[in-house]
Amino acid sequence: MKKIIVLFMVLTGFGSARAQQPFAKVDQWLDEQVSGMGGRLILMVCKDGKVVYSHAVNDMGMKDKMLVKLIAKKQGKPADLSGYTASSRQPIASCSKWLSAALVMTFVDEGKLKLTDTVGKFFPILSQNKKGSVTISECLSHLTGIRSPDLRENLAEMGLVNSMEEEIGKIAAYPMEGQPGKVFRYSNTGLQIAGAVIEKISGKSFETLFNERIATPLEMKQTDFGEGKVALPAGGAVSTPGDYMNFLAMILNKGTFNGKRVLSESSIAQMQVNRISPAVKVSYSPAEAGGLGYGYGEWIMGKGVVSSPGLFGSFPWVDNEKGYSAFLMAFYLKSDGRQEKYAELRKLVDQALK
Structure with missing residues (x-):
């Protein structure tokens, strides 16, 4: 009987500790949102400099599995339905x-490119x-002022070109919708x-x-x-959570990673300046990014938070004020309510780190 009581105390004590651990509400949020x-x-x-939380949830339904299998089939690869790591x-x-x-920005740091350089200098x-x-x-x-086609049309077009120069030729034919610097259109x-x-400038491929x-x-x-024949800088990367966290660590550390400088502190600061001033007309912005600012490759979310969410639902962020990434x-396509979901998650993480 004594052994049973001790065992009960250990088990109930463990359960209580788990319920009270700082990230318990984050665990709950993931469990509730995954489906x-x-x-x-x-x-x-x-x-x-340390991973303080890592948690994965796998609750795939039939539709989720069918989508993964369909994409894998198109890529000629076996479908992986296992949980994320x-x-x-x-x-x-x-x-x-x-x-x-x-x-x-690495080219800017090296003086091989200026942010004020005009593109006609490189492509007549x-x-x-x-x-x-x-x-x-x-x-x-x-802020190019170029009226780009919608994403689906643009990606279909990209599949038919054989070089960056050829794609530039197609971009040259797009109409203008306003003065450069005065119109914001989120696009590729x-x-x-x-x-x-x-x-x-380099004579090397974008991928290299x-x-x-x-x-x-x-x-x-x-x-x-x-x-592929032509890289898609605005949306063509494949990555892992672990890899992307290394990139975020560099951004949070003002351009350094493991003691190595990858970007200058000045470049990191330039990337995080909101370029959407009151004088800029927002011609197109994703619904989930409504009201946010934009720097270089990243959304400016206020209070030191920067991010670059993806169409498939992945959401990276750096909180410079609270010092974490x-x-x-x-992987899902329904974007309704994403901004609210991201805000909820960020709030829970902030609370867990206090």
């Missing part, structure tokens, strides 16, 4: 924009089509131009440049922009 967010989630949180690798859509903007065809005055800064902040176009510019300048120094061994990996 509506693709059936699989993983959240990692890093503070003071820190090394789970999948497309991260617009989370790629942050990576690409950082890559472009853009000047011939009245787009030559667009600056690199405007490319990184979706600006970063595509910036990617083409650094290819031309990303590997040399970002992936290798940040030990992002499972992150790349694929092996986090990455939520997901």
Whole structure:
């Protein structure tokens, strides 16, 4: 009987401790949201150079599994229905924009490119089509003034081109919808131009440049922009939670990772300046980003928080004031209420870290 009582005390004590542990409400949030967010989630949180939280939930329904199988079939790969881990690798859509903007900024740090450089300097065809005055800064902040096609049409077009130069030719033919710097349209176009510019400067492919300048120094061994004919800087990366957390650590640490400088502190600061002033017309912004500012490759969420969510639901963020970074990996397409969900999650993480 005594042994039974002791065992009961140990078990109930453990249960109480678990219920009161700082991230209990975060665990609960993941459990409650997983079925509506693709059936699989993983959240990692890093503070003071350490992973302080990592939790994955797998509750895939029939529709979730069918979607994964369909995508795998199109890619000619076996479907992986297992739960997410820190090394789970999948497309991260617009989370790629942050990576690409950082890559472009390495050229700025080296003096090989200026944010005020105009794109006509590199591609005369853009000047011939009245787009030559667009600056690199405007490319990184979706302020080109170019009216891009919608995402589906743009991706279909990308599948037919054979080089960055050819894609620039297609961009040159797009109509203008306003003066560069005065119209914000969230799209692939600006970063595509910036990617083409650094290819031309270096004589190397975008994929090679990303590997040399970002992936290798940040030990992002499972992150790349694929092996297609033309890279998609604004949305073509494949990554893992663990890899992306390394990138976020560099952003949080003002450009350094494991004692190595990847970006200057000045470049990190430039990336986090909101470029959507009251004088800028917002022509298109995703519903889940309504009311937010935008810097270079990242949304400015206020109070020191920056982020770059992806179409498939993954949500990375850095909280400069509270000194932590986090990455939520997901894969689902329904975007209704995402901004509210992200706000709820951030609030719970903030409370857990107090």
